[in-house]
Structure formats: structure tokens, C-alpha cells
Amino acid sequence: MADTLPRRALVAAGLAAAIAPLPRDAGATPAEARELLRRLAPGAAREGRVTLRIEAIVDNGAQVPLVVAVDSPMTEADHVRALHVVADGNPAPGVASFALTPRAGRCEVSMRLRLARSQRVVALAEMSDGSLWTASREVTVTVGGCSA
Numbered sequence: 001m002a003d004t005l006p007r008r009a010l011v012a013a014g015l016a017a018a019i020a021p022l023p024r025d026a027g028a029t030p031a032e033a034r035e036l037l038r039r040l041a042p043g044a045a046r047e048g049r050v051t052l053r054i055e056a057i058v059d060n061g062a063q064v065p066l067v068v069a070v071d072s073p074m075t076e077a078d079h080v081r082a083l084h085v086v087a088d089g090n091p092a093p094g095v096a097s098f099a100l101t102p103r104a105g106r107c108e109v110s111m112r113l114r115l116a117r118s119q120r121v122v123a124l125a126e127m128s129d130g131s132l133w134t135a136s137r138e139v140t141v142t143v144g145g146c147s148a
Contacts, residue, residue: 030120033088037124040084040097045124045132052123052135061115061141068123070107070133074100080107082126089119115141 028036037045053067070080079102085095095113107125115121122136 028088028090028093030088033086033093033120033122036093037084037086037122040094041082041124041126041132043130043132045134047134049127049133050123050125050135052121052137054121054137054139056137057140058115058142060143061117062143063112064115064139064141065110066113066121067108067110068135069109070125072107072125072127074102074105074107076102077128079128080104080125081128083107083109084124084126085113086122086124087113087115087119088122090114090116095121115139117141 049071051067051069051071053069054064058064066085068083068085070083072078072080074080080100083098083100085097086093087095096109096111098109100107113121118138118140120136120138122134125133127133
């Protein structure tokens with residue numbers, strides 16, 4: 001019986017934390033997303049070589065299908081070293097980063113991501129010669145996927 005009081009206190013503390021007001025609209029800004037990409041892969045990126053497949057309008061941001069592919073022969077002389085995906089309206093803009101070698105055979109990733117609200121999704125590929133290639137898409141989200 002003596003240990004029920006600490007359990008009740010823990011349960012009460014947990015309930016208080018669960019119903020505490022959560023911050024709303026604490027998303028990244030486009031400037032923060034650009035800064036993250038600059039830190040991940042410094043330099044000027046060009047449009048092309050990267051294909052970003054994601055719907056322009058999604059009903060639910062909780063599970064948004066995304067496919068990113070990079071046109072590369074994936075040889076020692078010409079391959080994708082890194083691929084980064086950023087969403088500029090999520091609480092944390094970095095969605096995923098992948099390190100690749102020529103042994104990958106091709107550069108194509110498929111995933112599901114959460115989008116808190118309507119925003120721009122950007123994919124950036126860093127090539128073995130140091131060049132940067134990018135593609136982006138504005139996605140309209142009717143029901144956000146990152147809210148509590």
C-alpha cells in the first residue's frame with residue numbers, strides 16, 4: 001500500500017504533461033531550410049538530374065509517399081555521394097540524408113514522410129565531382145501530420 005502514493009504521483013504528473021498546451025505552428029522557415037542545405041552541401045545547386053515524385057495535394061500529412069531519383073551512372077567517375085531531403089515547414093526541416101557509393105548501382109529512394117502543413121519539399125544530390133543538383137515541389141496539405 002505504501003508504494004501506491006508514488007505511483008499515483010507519477011500518473012498525475014504524466015497526465016499533467018499530456019494535457020499541457022503544446023506549441024502550434026512551430027515549423028521551420030524557408031530560410032532555415034536553405035541554411036540547413038548550405039551546411040549539408042555548400043555550393044550552388046542547379047536544377048536537373050534529380051526527380052522528385054510527390055503529390056502536389058495530399059489529404060493527410062501523416063504519411064506522404066515520396067520517391068527521389070538521381071540520373072547518374074553510379075560509376076567511380078560519376079556517382080551520387082549524398083542525397084538530402086528537406087521540408088521547409090516541419091518543426092525540424094531535415095527529413096533524411098543518405099550517403100551513397102558506386103556500389104549502390106542506382107540512386108533512388110522511396111519513403112513516407114510527415115508534413116506538418118503545406119510547404120516546399122526539396123531534394124539535393126551531391127555528386128562525386130562536387131556538383132550539386134536539386135529538385136523541389138510545393139505540397140498542399142489539408143490535414144497536417146506533425147501535430148499532436
